[in-house]
Amino acid sequence: MSVYAINHPLVQHKLGLMREVDLSTKSFRELAGEVAKLLTYEATKGLELEDHEIQGWNGEPIATRRLKGKKVTVVPILRAGLGMLEGVTDLIPSARVSVVGLYRDEETLQPVPYFAKFANDIEERMAIVIDPMLATGGSMVATLDMLRERGCEHMKVIVLVAAPEGIKRVQDAYPDIEIYTASIDDRLDENGYIVPGLGDAGDKIFGTR
Numbered sequence: 001m002s003v004y005a006i007n008h009p010l011v012q013h014k015l016g017l018m019r020e021v022d023l024s025t026k027s028f029r030e031l032a033g034e035v036a037k038l039l040t041y042e043a044t045k046g047l048e049l050e051d052h053e054i055q056g057w058n059g060e061p062i063a064t065r066r067l068k069g070k071k072v073t074v075v076p077i078l079r080a081g082l083g084m085l086e087g088v089t090d091l092i093p094s095a096r097v098s099v100v101g102l103y104r105d106e107e108t109l110q111p112v113p114y115f116a117k118f119a120n121d122i123e124e125r126m127a128i129v130i131d132p133m134l135a136t137g138g139s140m141v142a143t144l145d146m147l148r149e150r151g152c153e154h155m156k157v158i159v160l161v162a163a164p165e166g167i168k169r170v171q172d173a174y175p176d177i178e179i180y181t182a183s184i185d186d187r188l189d190e191n192g193y194i195v196p197g198l199g200d201a202g203d204k205i206f207g208t209r
């Protein structure tokens with residue numbers, strides 16, 4: 001498995017802003033979308049192109065290239081993953097959206113599923129799973145398991161912040177998956193929150209803190 005921590009200055013600047021304790025819901029939400037978009041740019045750098053001839057401005061043919069048509073489904077993990085969705089679909093407007101609802105039990109830290117709705121032909125699509133936080137990795141692995149059970153072979157992960165524990169958990173279960181993140185943070189605290197982290201990303205995006 002490959003983990004890509006994106007050090008682009010815009011990513012690092014925006015992630016730094018997100019860590020500020022007093023940041024408004026509006027700003028947190030906007031930044032989550034912006035960082036998601038920048039990470040999507042990185043995560044799609046391996047997409048295949050094909051030659052495509054078009055008619056240019058003066059009627060002469062021009063050799064161009066276009067995406068080879070690998071079908072994509074973006075998979076936000078509810079709730080917090082929704083805060084990244086628009087940033088991703090801005091760059092991949094034809095992507096179908098599959099939705100997985102999971103929350104993490106506060107005591108056991110185990111993921112509790114409550115919703116799933118997948119795109120048609122999911123087995124033919126590359127799935128890009130999005131969630132701001134990869135903490136213990138339980139929610140992410142549960143989502144990847146659901147996709148794999150439905151025949152999805154090609155999966156990538158985009159998270160804003162990852163804990164080493166979560167990366168290892170995903171790596172152990174899915175050795176071939178690529179993870180794109182703005183930061184690999186230090187550790188989990190005694191409640192399973194990422195440190196330094198962002199706090200509760202879902203609450204911040206939805207204004208429920």
Ligand SMILES: O=P(O)(O)OC[C@H]1O[C@H](OP(=O)(O)OP(=O)(O)O)[C@H](O)[C@@H]1O
Nearest residue numbers: 078079080103104135136137138139202
């Ligand atoms: O890696 P894990 O230990 O599983 O933790 C990460 C999960 O926890 C958060 O969701 P949460 O359960 O708070 O739900 P929410 O998005 O509805 O707030 C986060 O958005 C991830 O889905």
Ligand SMILES: O=c1cc[nH]c(=O)[nH]1
Nearest residue numbers: 135193194199200201
């Ligand atoms: O740090 C964390 C861990 C889980 N969920 C969050 O929203 N933040």
Ligand SMILES: [Mg+2]
Nearest residue numbers: 200201202203
């Ligand atoms: Mg939450």
